[in-house]
Amino acid sequence: MGNDESTTDGALLARLRAGDDGAYEVLYRRHAPAVRRFAAGMPRQGIDADDVVAEVFLRVLRAVRAGHGPKDTVRTYLLTVVRRVVAEWCAARRDEPMNTDELGERVPGQRDHQAALAESELLARAFHLLPARWREVLWRTEVEGHRPSTIAGQLGLTPNATAVLAHRARRGLRQAYLRASTGAPAAGRHCLRRV
Structure with missing residues (x-):
């Protein structure tokens, strides 16, 4: 075994x-x-x-x-x-x-729950604005908890390139989230700065 x-x-x-x-x-x-x-x-x-x-x-x-x-x-x-x-x-x-x-x-935290729900919707919108490659590396590293070195081969990259890609994707997500939360005009995927 x-x-x-x-x-x-x-x-x-x-x-x-x-x-x-x-x-x-x-x-x-x-x-x-x-x-x-x-x-x-x-x-x-x-x-x-x-x-x-x-x-x-x-x-x-x-x-x-x-x-x-x-x-x-x-x-x-x-x-x-x-x-x-x-x-x-x-x-x-x-x-x-x-x-x-x-x-x-009394229903505790109802207002907090609604705020968290609104925030998660903003985050989801920002996530879907990202290029597919960024979404994939973010999902694999942040949600599934994989280290860049363990998924590098599956992405066709070296471990260092995967770590850089993950860093850029996180930065791009922050940028998209800030844009969505400040009410800035919605930008398409092509408008995100490739950091």
């Missing part, structure tokens, strides 16, 4: 599809902390983040065992399932009548 900690997610998924439960344990240890942080950061209306994590990993296990599920981008897939689970559970809670304890509770 080799060193499970250095085994790729794709190899672990193949082992899991073949019935190796140990591969599931490695995937869980590797990704559960990030999934828990992501779930804890979402507005959940009283839903426990640990319950969300358990449900997410159960659904992914079932999908993989049925021949579906992620092929290699496990973390992205897991975070997508987190969004789905939270949305489903929040919708189900809205259908339940409120008890007297809930009626007396």
Whole structure:
């Protein structure tokens, strides 16, 4: 089996599809902390983040065992399932009548949530203004957490060139975000300064 900690997610998924439960344990240890942080950061209306994590990993296990599920981008897939689970559970809670304890509770941070939502929409708009290559390197390094040296070969670059590309992409995202947040006229991708 080799060193499970250095085994790729794709190899672990193949082992899991073949019935190796140990591969599931490695995937869980590797990704559960990030999934828990992501779930804890979402507005959940009283839903426990640990319950969300358990449900997410159960659904992914079932999908993989049925021949579906992620092929290699496990973390992205897991975070997508987190969004789905939270949305489903929040919708189900809205259908339940409120008890007297809930009626007396004040909704904390509603304004903060709306501000965070508006900010994330601005960031998404700025991200989509970037050239495709910048978006790819930002996604791989900032969202998926890869180091430039580990993805350099996949991008057809040297590790140093990948680090420079990531730096330029971050700078370009800051520029696009500032432009969007100050209400400056929307600039197309061709208007972003290639830093």
